[in-house]
Amino acid sequence: MNNSMYIAASGLLANQKNIEVISNNLSNVNTTGFKKDMAILESFPEVLLSKINDRIDMDNHRAFRGVNVERDGDIFTLTIDSGYFKVSTPAGVGNSRSLRFIVDDNGYLKTFYKNTEDELKADGENYVLGKNGPIRVEDRNIEIDYRGNVISGGQIIDNLITFPPFNVIGTTSGGVRFDKIATDFTPGVITETGNKLDFALQGDGFFKVQTPNGIAYTRDGSFTLNANRGLVTNEGYAVLGQNGPIVLSSNDFEIGENGDIIVGGQVENSLDIVRIDNKEYLRKQGNNLYRTVDNVQAEEAFFDGQLLSGYLETSNVNTIKEMVSMITAQRSYESNQKVIKAQDELLEKVVNELGRV
Amino acid sequence: MLRSLHTAATGMKSQQLNIDTISNNLANVNTNGYKTQRAEFKDLLYVAIKKTNLRDDQGAPVNLEVGHGVMPSATTRDFRKGSLMETQNDLDFAIDGEGFFSVLLPNDQVRYTRDGSFKLSVDGDEAMLVTSDGYMVFNEDDDAIIIENGMKDINVDQLGYITAKDVDGEIVELGRLKLVNFLNPAGLLSEGQNLYSETAASGEEYLLEADEMESKVIQRYLEASNVQVVEEMVKMITAQRAYEINSKAIQVSDEMLQMANSLKR
Secondary structure: OOHHHHHHHHHHHHHHHHHHHHHHHHHOOOOOOOOOEEEEEEEOOOEEEEOOOOOOOHHHOOOOOOEEEEEEOOEEEEEEOOOEEEEEEOOEEEEEOEEEEEEOOOOEEEOOEEOOOOOEEOOOOOEEEEOOEEOEOOOOOEEEOOOOEEEEOOEEEEEOEEOOOOOEEEEEOOOEEEEEEEEOOOOOOEEEOOOOOEEEEEOOOEEEEEEOOEEEEEOOEEOEEOOOOEEEOOOOOEEEEOOEEOEOOOOOEEEOOOOEEEEOOEEEEEEOEEEEOOHHHEEEEEOOEEEEOOOOOOOEEEOOOEEEEOEEEOOOOOHHHHHHHHHHHHHHHHHHHHHHHHHHHHHHHHHHHHOOO | OOHHHHHHHHHHHHHHHHHHHHHHHHHOOOOOOOOOEEEEEEEOOEEEEEOOOOHHHOOOOOOEEEEOOEEEEEEEEOOOOOOEEEOOOOOEEEEEOOOEEEEEOOOOOEEEEOOEEOEEEEEOOEEEEEOOOOOEEEEOOOOEOEEEOOOEEEEEOOOOEEEEEOOOOOEEEEEEEOEEEOOOHHHOEEEEOOEEEOOOOOOOOEEOOHHHOOOEEEEOEEEOOOOOHHHHHHHHHHHHHHHHHHHHHHHHHHHHHHHHHOOOO
């Protein structure tokens, strides 16, 4: 019936989820090794809005003034005055007057995101569409000319610009939706506990833990011992070393900064601490554990930080920031609600006053 | 309904436990041999609202997951040394270093303590070394430490050997205090009355042998509690604020629900 009502409703739903994420961060403000989550909202694809049954207004069409192309390293940024660029999104084809893309490892032109290491990633992102669907180039070194042509190896491969029919007057979006949740892996504060079996990691790394569902990763180093003198988490999951689960055979042990467990001057085992290079695939499992998503292998790398015994890492939640996000989300929820109410009042007028006979 | 209402409620509940722990620490600031406790938390289950969809290399690479808050996972004890205070009492002992005295309850169960304010319990011609509550203190051979009538000048050396002068002024050996330790003292179960008991997590007791003992027994001293009042106060403030901020999250969620309700007048 009325577009703006649904758009505002999508805003309400998105803000509701946002509040859920924020309140989870706030409730975990004292959780050992907790990393906060951030909600990332995404607009629905811009669809073309056209007049029907109306005189075609030629004035609406601006003259073609070419494409403005900017290139910053691998990133192309294009803007255009007339016509649209098209991208293929999971929710349908989106139209827009600006476009940012990179060439991915397979040669496809795709939109991108930056991961925590500031690397450009294009997996799961949207394809840039040309005249015949997604554009693929053999050579990553491409050029875009002012007519929107994609030139690779001196040849025009495809064209990026789509000119809409004359009755199109612009674009509209279906509103906003919750796209993904990103975890912020910045370190928390390290506090002293005095317990030899409490560990904190200084630097980018994770402990490996054996759970009934496979290997999990954690930054919560509040370990303890089980009946077999094995080093376990508070849930009883075995902490892994480089030679299998860690068992403290003697009461007289020392733990080195690199995770070595030294008994009587001999390195008996070493805590398996790894850096994970594809952290964007880590998912929280509860119990302070992380696991990679199905079908994705964790890219483990050498941990070059320090292991501190007798310390724990606190949560990295910043209450002030969360408080501000909470207020923003609440106010944004409120304004979306006002939009719906205003729309409803308009409808009321239409239905009850205009229709009076 | 809004998930955040429940999420924030778990936060408040956890902080309540945190405050309980902290106030118990503060209450025991003058308890002999008391060890600070600390509450630890873990995050609760995450639910995937939108699954990862990497089919045809399309769709979000990241799950849309929302957490359900927090729950307490453990309270661990901080076994760092408390400060030693002089008491001038022959039967007060402090352990400088790791270790526990071993005592026997009337129901024949063994308990461990670091509170060395011992007393004598007289039975006819002899007296037995007991705790303030009257529990027998073990010697190295798992027996009572007996002091006969007329003995005086009870002396304990750093290794725990007890000597006394008998009626003739001769020095007699009365055995050695049993000193034990555990692989993971944090796993001991607190029983109250300054007593701990062994659990699977603490590991079995092992005797601190006189010839390879790093800890020292110090006579006429007691170990004070290791509660750091300043630290506890700071923890209390943070816990209170965390409680407050979670209550705000509930309030905000409530207001949002109210707005949603008022959509239809």
